[in-house]
Structures are given as C-alpha cells and as structure tokens.
Amino acid sequence: MAGDTSSSPRVIMDGKLVPWERATIHVSTHGFLYGTAVFEGVRAYWNEKTRRLNVFELDAHSKRLERNAKMMGFSQTPDWKTLREWQLYALACNEFNADVYLRPVIYYGEGGIGIFPKTQAQRTLIMAVPMGSYFGKSTLAVKVSSWVRIPGNVIPPLAKVNGGYVNSYLAAKEARDAGFDDAIMLNRNGYVSEGSGANVFLVKDGHLITPGYSNDILDGVTRNHVMRLAKDLKIPVDVRTIARGELYTADELFFCGTGVEISPIGKVDHVTIGEGEPGPVTKQIQARFQASVRGHLPEYANLLTPVPLECPIPLTPL
Numbered sequence: 001m002a003g004d005t006s007s008s009p010r011v012i013m014d015g016k017l018v019p020w021e022r023a024t025i026h027v028s029t030h031g032f033l034y035g036t037a038v039f040e041g042v043r044a045y046w047n048e049k050t051r052r053l054n055v056f057e058l059d060a061h062s063k064r065l066e067r068n069a070k071m072m073g074f075s076q077t078p079d080w081k082t083l084r085e086w087q088l089y090a091l092a093c094n095e096f097n098a099d100v101y102l103r104p105v106i107y108y109g110e111g112g113i114g115i116f117p118k119t120q121a122q123r124t125l126i127m128a129v130p131m132g133s134y135f136g137k138s139t140l141a142v143k144v145s146s147w148v149r150i151p152g153n154v155i156p157p158l159a160k161v162n163g164g165y166v167n168s169y170l171a172a173k174e175a176r177d178a179g180f181d182d183a184i185m186l187n188r189n190g191y192v193s194e195g196s197g198a199n200v201f202l203v204k205d206g207h208l209i210t211p212g213y214s215n216d217i218l219d220g221v222t223r224n225h226v227m228r229l230a231k232d233l234k235i236p237v238d239v240r241t242i243a244r245g246e247l248y249t250a251d252e253l254f255f256c257g258t259g260v261e262i263s264p265i266g267k268v269d270h271v272t273i274g275e276g277e278p279g280p281v282t283k284q285i286q287a288r289f290q291a292s293v294r295g296h297l298p299e300y301a302n303l304l305t306p307v308p309l310e311c312p313i314p315l316t317p318l
C-alpha cells in the first residue's frame with residue numbers, strides 16, 4: 001500500500017482516501033449524536049479465476065442511498081453515480097483477495113449541539129471490510145422478538161436510517177441473550193415484518209411468501225433478487241400480510257439480505273420448521289443466488305460490476 005504501512009483497509013471520506021487509523025469523526029458529529037445518517041450494505045464477491053472483485057447490484061444500492069439521503073433532507077451529498085464511483089475506489093484502493101462488505105454512510109457531520117442541524121457539514125464515508133458468512137452456520141434458530149418493528153410513520157424502515165437500527169439492535173440483543181441466532185420482528189399490528197438485518201421469506205405448499213412494504217420492511221435489494229430468481233425458477237411468489245402463526249407452520253423459512261445472503265431458518269421459538277434443515281425450495285434459491293452473485297450465470301451478469309485494477313486517487317492523510 002503506497003504511503004502507509006498499515007494493512008488495515010483505507011477508507012473513502014468525502015472522496016479522499018484516508019488510512020484506517022485516521023478515518024475518525026468528531027465528537028460533535030450530528031449523525032453520531034442523533035442518528036441522522038443513512039447507509040448501505042453492499043457485497044463484492046472475489047473471483048479466484050480472474051483475481052478480481054465484482055460488486056453485486058452496485059447501481060441498485062447506490063440509487064437507494066441517494067433516494068434515502070433525499071428523504072432525510074440531505075441536499076449537498078454526492079449523487080448515485082458518484083457514490084457508485086467512490087464505492088469502486090474503496091475496493092480498488094485496497095488489496096482485498098476475499099469477499100468484501102462495503103458500508104457507505106451519508107451523515108450530518110461536526111458542528112454545534114442541537115436537534116436541527118444548522119452548520120453541520122453533510123459528509124460521506126465508505127469503508128470496506130472482508131466478510132465471509134454472516135452467521136457462520138447453515139441453519140438458524142430465531143426468536144420472535146418482543147420488540148415491535150418501527151412503523152413507517154415513526155422512522156421509515158424502508159430507508160436504512162442509522163437511528164432506526166437501534167430497533168434492530170434491541171431485537172438482535174434480546175434474541176442472542178436468549179440463546180437464539182437472530183430475531184424476527186412483528187409490526188405494530190402483530191404481523192410478520194422482518195429480521196434485525198434481513199427480509200424474511202416462508203415457503204408453503206410450493207409458494208414463496210414474503211411481507212409487503214405496508215408491513216414495515218426494508219425495500220431489500222436481495223428480496224427483489226430472490227423474487228426474480230423465483231420467477232426464473234417458476235416458483236410462485238405471494239407478497240402479502242403474514243400472520244405470526246404462519247411462521248411456525250411454514251414448510252420452510254429463510255432470511256435474505258446482502259449481509260446474510262440466503263440464511264435458512266430451522267427453528268422459530270424452539271418450534272422446528274419442516275425437517276429443521278434447509279428445505280428443497282430454500283436450497284434451490286440458495287444455489288441459484290450463489291451462482292448469480294459469483295458470476296456463474298450469464299443472465300445475471302449485468303448485476304455485477306468489476307472493480308477497476310488501478311486506484312485512481314492518492315492517499316491523503318487528514
């Protein structure tokens with residue numbers, strides 16, 4: 001790595017390349033004090049044959065970030081094409097040789113203290129870290145959370161607002177403390193919403209079923225991809241309200257998301273789902289998902305963006 005001796009990843013801060021150790025924010029950062037920030041989670045997959053990373057659904061993630069920043073009232077932040085470019089820099093300017101997770105964040109920066117940001121700069125950072133399997137196990141045991149999913153008229157879950165993730169944290173913590181791998185949250189009406197960091201699908205009588213936007217879910221990029229995979233596999237998909245009881249009586253159940261990819265669920269609140277192992281539909285979706293994100297299926301190749309081989313920006317210590 002030219003210019004620094006560290007092997008930790010370098011970070012893009014407002015378009016500049018910064019060593020990991022110097023990639024810090026001020027104590028008065030509004031996004032830290034009040035959660036006024038929006039973020040993305042994006043995966044890049046390492047191809048051993050070409051020895052290159054390919055980013056999955058980079059455009060969809062970049063556009064979602066731009067839309068969410070707009071919803072939060074950010075007006076001076078980069079457009080999706082610039083965000084797209086900076087994410088590629090965050091990969092090209094590091095020396096990864098494994099799968100990587102990108103975390104772009106748009107946030108109100110340092111300034112005074114007060115709920116409405118007045119003088120605070122609008123800032124953008126992009127960090128990239130190696131990431132393999134999220135859970136590190138093939139089948140999950142989950143708990144239906146006592147924490148209710150934040151309703152869209154409190155903080156829109158559709159928008160990946162940082163402050164809203166306290167809701168996810170509390171649900172995940174409760175589940176982990178009780179010995180489960182993760183949580184499924186219900187919405188304020190008691191219907192199935194989503195996991196702490198993933199959308200949920202159930203399989204019943206050969207149909208894939210997932211909650212719609214009115215059930216306070218994130219508009220998941222992976223959820224959309226799963227629906228496309230299902231269509232291509234001729235598996236019918238129903239987007240509808242799901243009652244809590246349907247979780248326990250499903251034939252199969254799985255989480256999907258950029259971080260968790262396709263994660264089969266074998267138990268909900270100690271009730272075994274199907275055989276307690278990944279079922280045939282889940283396995284089919286999982287296999288096609290992996291093949292598509294790793295560039296093995298030409299029909300999905302346009303969803304992958306190869307990372308440039310050269311880093312186009314110099315290292316600028318703060």
Ligand SMILES: Cc1ncc(COP(=O)(O)O)c(C=O)c1O
Nearest residue numbers: 197198199218220221222257258
């Ligand atoms: C709460 C929540 N739901 C769903 C998802 C899945 O979304 P995506 O597939 O866009 O990563 C995430 C991903 O981070 C999430 O945090």
